Amino acid sequence: MIIVKEKPMENLVEMTKDLKSVLVVGCNGCAGIYQVGGEKQAQTTSMLLEMASKIHQGSLSKTRHATVLRQCDKQLVTMSLRPIMEEYEGVLSLACGAGVQTLADAFADKIVLPGNDTMFIGAQERELGVLHELCRACGNCILDETGGICPVTRCAKSLMNGPCGGQAKGKCEVGGWKKPCAWVLIYDRLKARDRLDLFSRYRPPRDFRVSQPPRELGGVAEGKA
Amino acid sequence: MVVSPPCSELMKSLQEGKFTFTGELEPVKTTSVHEVVEGAKILKGHVVAVNVTDNPTAFAYMNPMVPSYIIQRDVGLEAVYQMTVRDRNRLALVSDLLAGAALGLKNILTLAGDHIVVGDNPQAKPVYDLDSTGFLVLVRKMVDEGVDLNGGKIEDPPKFCVGIAANPNADPLEPEILKVERKDRLGADFIQTQAVYDVEVAKRFMKAASHVRAPILIGIAPFKSLGMMEWMVKFVPGIVVPDAVQERLRKAREKGGKEGLFKENVEIFGEFIHEVKKTTNAAGIHIMAIGFESIVPHIIARAWVA
Secondary structure (H helix, E strand, O other), rough: EEEEEEOOOHHHHHHHHOOOOOEEEEEEEHHHHHHOOOOHHHHHHHHHHHHHHHHOOHHHHHHHEEEEOOOOOHHHHHHHHHHHHHHOOEEEOOOOOOHHHHHHHHHOOOEEEOOEEEEEEEEEEEOOOEEEEOOOOOOOOOOOOOOOHHHHHHOOOOOOOOOOOOOOOOOOOOOOOOEEOOHHHHHHHHHHHHHHHHOOOOOOOHHHHOOOOOOOOHHHHHHHO | OOOOOOOOOOHHHHHHHEEEEEEEEEOOOOOOHHHHHHHHHHEEOOOOOEEEEOOOHOOOOOOHHHHHHHHHHHHOOOEEEEEEOOOHHHHHHHHHHHHHHOOOOEEEEEOOOOHHHHHHOOOOOOOOOOOOOHHHOOOHHHHHHHHOOOOOOOOOOOOEEEEEEOOOOOOOHHHHHHHHHHHHOOOOOOOEEEEEHHHHHHHHHHHOOOOOOOOEEEEEEEOHHHHOOOHHHHHOOOOOOOHHHHHHHHHHHHHHHHHHHHHHHHHHHHHHHHHHHOOOOEEEEOOOOOOHHHHHHHHHHHHHHH
């Protein structure tokens, strides 16, 4: 899942202060699932922006909220928002960066603003509610060699042949020895499976061409090739 | 496995089986090489080679290539040019290695480098294009095959000796040993370890690494002040300073002031070295006495008579 984090309300107020009308658009995809950018958040944000404008005697006098099933789907976005878009000068998107850009592309004449910071691809640890980064979309998955634990993401140095000298009692120096050392986790798991041969293997340097932005995949051109 | 002919004074000493000492100097945020040159003069004759650190703890300091060169040229002490992959991608690594070889540098210590976030520019983008193992392989290819990682031919290839670092304090130790073995297999010429204060830690490490082919120099770092010791105990959880060592140094400082602390350091580390030499197959000792070079000859002298 793509993990997003709401920008502070004062940033949103600042961003929208010169607009007269704003449509706040939530996303029921990734951003909605962890209750950051869904229906309710769109509603609350819309109300708060209007209240803030009243308090500060700002220009924003008209807000409304809407939610799209997936903001990263241009067709879906266009179809569901076109009927109401006319009335608004600006759009505040509560989706991830892909959603914001899809919106901006679908309504190129509108001022489209990001309501969230897009953080990472990850998942939630249920007990504590902490969201952990689990994948950096590096384009060359080696989880088969590392016991299902990604060193590219979970090792602070993205080492292919860890651990480094910065682990103590299985914790990483980055962040003050609180987070686990990915390479110790990998070691423990591979040892339990009697596959330390995988641990000891030399993994050559990564080919960063597969993670070189802007990336694209598929489409007619690739199909023909 | 390619066995390099003695490509440096350091390797010559190690290959001849001499118990070998190396030192360490740290260029800082300055344009002057005066301090490191003076430090090198003190170390000369006592250590076979001196490491010159590369932005240690991720602080942006003078590039060690230049002081390494000047120390060799003006002091006649061989340098170990430390290089991290934290601040250089593979282009920059090759480029610095070629330049270093052109300046007559003989030894490279291939390091990952402390993470950017612990340094003085924590906002910077960490590189880690290669890891330290990939870096070792790069240097080996340059030296043994005269090519870079893509097989690009190098005119007049360099003849470096390649060192790696190890951490005897690592807990758990086994993944660290497996990593050292991996690098040993890939052709590391020598190994220098992080600072060890507990002789039992050194013994345990040397035992676990007994099948490692490359000679190992155990690292020590005498305490210039009690503040440094307390900082290390408090903030570097990986390093174990036995209570007995702490107590001896505290008492010595109380009784004899700075001079007392100096003498107790000489005693403690002299005994440590003697014990390591007697009980393990360590090839030597790497002494990290930054800004405290004056103690090195005393510790070495004490080690021989301990």
